[in-house]
Amino acid sequence: xxxxxxxxxxxxxxxxxxGAFDEPNKKPPAKExxxxxxxxxxxxxxxDTEKKETEKSDKSVAEQIEAVQTELNEQxxxxxxxxxxxxxxxxxxxxxxxxxxxxxDVVEKYLAIVKNNRPDDKDLFPALEALVMSGQHTxxxxxxxxxxxxxxxxxxxxxxxxxxxGAPGCEKLIRAVAEKSKSDDAKGVxxxxxxxxxxxxxxxxxxxxxKRDELRKEAESALKAVIDRYADAKLFNRKAGDMASSMLFxxxxxxxxxxVPDLAGEDLEGTAFKLSDYRGKVVFLDFWAHW
Amino acid sequence: MFPHExxxxxxxxxxxxxxxxxxxxxxGDALKEKNKAAEITWRSFQNSRGKDDKDIAxxxxxxxxxTLYLIDHKGTIRRKWLGSPGDEVLDKEIDALVKEAxxxxxx
Numbered sequence: 001x002x003x004x005x006x007x008x009x010x011x012x013x014x015x016x017x018x019g020a021f022d023e024p025n026k027k028p029p030a031k032e033x034x035x036x037x038x039x040x041x042x043x044x045x046x047x048d049t050e051k052k053e054t055e056k057s058d059k060s061v062a063e064q065i066e067a068v069q070t071e072l073n074e075q076x077x078x079x080x081x082x083x084x085x086x087x088x089x090x091x092x093x094x095x096x097x098x099x100x101x102x103x104x105d106v107v108e109k110y111l112a113i114v115k116n117n118r119p120d121d122k123d124l125f126p127a128l129e130a131l132v133m134s135g136q137h138t139x140x141x142x143x144x145x146x147x148x149x150x151x152x153x154x155x156x157x158x159x160x161x162x163x164x165x166g167a168p169g170c171e172k173l174i175r176a177v178a179e180k181s182k183s184d185d186a187k188g189v190x191x192x193x194x195x196x197x198x199x200x201x202x203x204x205x206x207x208x209x210x211k212r213d214e215l216r217k218e219a220e221s222a223l224k225a226v227i228d229r230y231a232d233a234k235l236f237n238r239k240a241g242d243m244a245s246s247m248l249f250x251x252x253x254x255x256x257x258x259x260v261p262d263l264a265g266e267d268l269e270g271t272a273f274k275l276s277d278y279r280g281k282v283v284f285l286d287f288w289a290h291w
Numbered sequence: 292m293f294p295h296e297x298x299x300x301x302x303x304x305x306x307x308x309x310x311x312x313x314x315x316x317x318x319g320d321a322l323k324e325k326n327k328a329a330e331i332t333w334r335s336f337q338n339s340r341g342k343d344d345k346d347i348a349x350x351x352x353x354x355x356x357x358t359l360y361l362i363d364h365k366g367t368i369r370r371k372w373l374g375s376p377g378d379e380v381l382d383k384e385i386d387a388l389v390k391e392a393x394x395x396x397x398x
Contacts (some may be wrong), residue, residue, distance in 0.1 A: 164354075250352040256371060260362050265336040265347060268318060268326070273334070276366075281307045282388045284381075285360040286296070287353050288335075289315035290325050 061113065061123040068109045069126075075102055107134045114141070120148040129158050132167070142169045151182040156189025160235060163197035171197065178222075188230025188240045195222035195244065199251050216251055223248040293329050295378045299385070300333055307364055307392040308385065313338050313347050315356060361385065364392035 059067070076099070083095045110127040117124055128149065131141040149155055159177050162170035174197060177190035202215035223244040226233070231241025253261045260283075263275035275283065300310055312335030316322045338347050351358075354373055361370040361384055370384055 246349060246352040249350065254351060254360075254368065254371075256368050258368050259366050260360070260368050263336065263347065263351075265313075265340055267334050268314060268322065268337060273336075275311065278309050278311065279366055280364055280392075281309050282364055282385065282392050283360075283362040284299075284308070284310045284385060285313065285362060286310060287313045287315065287338075287348060287351075287356055287358040289356055290322075290329070291316070291356075 061117050061121050061127075064113050065110075065123070065126050068106060068113070072102065072106050103134070107131065107136050110134075111137055114144070119144045122149070122152065125149055125152050125154060129154070132158065132162060135165075135167070138167060139169055142173050146173055146176055150177055150180055151186070153183040153185050155181065156183070156186035156193065156233065157235060159186075159190045159193040160196070163193040163200070166197070166200060184230060185233045188226055188233025189235045191222050191226045191230060192233075192235065192240050192244055192247070195219045195226065195247055195251075198222060199247070199255075203256060216255065219251050220248060223251065293331065295381070296333070297330055299382070303385075303389070306389050308389050309333075311335065315348065361388065363388050364395060 079095055079099045079102070083092055083099075086092050086095065107130070110130045113127045114124060114131065124144075128141045128145050131137045132145070145155065145158075155177050159170070159174045163174055174190050174193045177186055178194050181187045181190065196219075198215050198219035202212050202219065207215075226240050226244035227248070231239060231244075233240035235243060252258075260275065264272070266272050275285070296310060303310075310333040312331075312333055314322070314335040315338045316325075318337050318339070336347055340346060347353075348356075348358075357375060359370075359372045359375065359381075360368060363369050369388060375381065
């Protein structure tokens with residue numbers, strides 16, 4: 001199991017979802033649902049959900065989505081508990097299987113909600129978001145978002161996450177939100193997402209030098225737009241302007257092919273030293289920790 | 292990753308190569324003990340540079356740990372990865388750059 005600890009508080013499991021169980025201190029890699037406003041135990045009765053959600057529901061869209069989220073959270077917690085209590089490898093593997101199936105089932109439930117309601121209902125957004133992030137039905141969900149939800153204040157964050165994943169179709173959505181959204185927050189974060197996405201594209205191995213330069217130039221201007229116009233937009237409790245500044249530094253000075261900027265600091269004994277002390281040697285610079 | 296890093300450092304003794312870390316742990320005796328136990332012999336920057344200066348990882352826009360940079364002997368960034376690409380890839384890329392550096396030395 002290889003882990004990447006994401007700075008923005010997101011944990012990515014490289015190998016599989018199963019890692020959620022092995023690392024009690026870390027959050028499961030599955031996307032966290034927004035907190036449910038109120039618990040509705042009756043909504044989550046096992047057994048009756050499947051039938052209900054393929055039909056038109058009497059409940060509001062927000063209530064239907066909340067019910068799915070509440071049930072998912074409960075089931076996940078239950079499985080994690082069972083896993084930790086289990087001593088048997090075979091049983092553990094079965095629990096992991098059930099955990100993975102849960103993610104698949106939940107996607108189907110969101111899909112049913114999306115299909116059974118008006119696509120422009122603003123409360124549908126979390127379901128569309130979940131579909132996009134699951135990597136299934138992405139195109140359909142992106143199309144609906146593009147058509148009906150560009151002004152949602154949350155869509156900037158979704159753009160950023162999609163851009164980071166390099167999800168197919170994300171460029172169109174990111175550009176549409178950056179250019180057309182009426183929410184300044186969403187707009188600012190979408191410009192940030194665009195800068196990040198373009199820069200990632202510029203780092204593909206098999207790219208002509210011209211194309212690489214063009215992508216980097218556009219990435220720089222997107223990031224400068226954030227700094228100049230949308231610095232106060234919020235993403236993961238950080239200011240988009242600060243994130244854009246850091247990203248711009250990376251694009252300008254830390255991209256493959258650039259001369260590495262000098263780095264000065266103290267070693268673990270407290271002795272000052274510089275990266276340039278090692279010029280003339282190949283340097284493998286490793287950002288690491290024991291966690 | 293530590294076992295691979297240890298063997299990498301050993302394999303490269305006497306060659307134009309160095310492994311430099313940027314360590315994200317809380318500095319102090321506990322960390323020194325942990326490093327000793329894990330046989331971490333290579334030099335690392337402390338990520339934190341105090342209250343008034345930006346952490347190195349923030350300045351370098353590190354999106355996740357580990358982040359890896361491979362820099363050639365002339366100081367050009369040649370490869371970078373968010374998350375390890377695997378020991379085999381790392382060995383191959385590092386060997387190629389060390390060869391370049393050695394060819395330069397020989398001239």
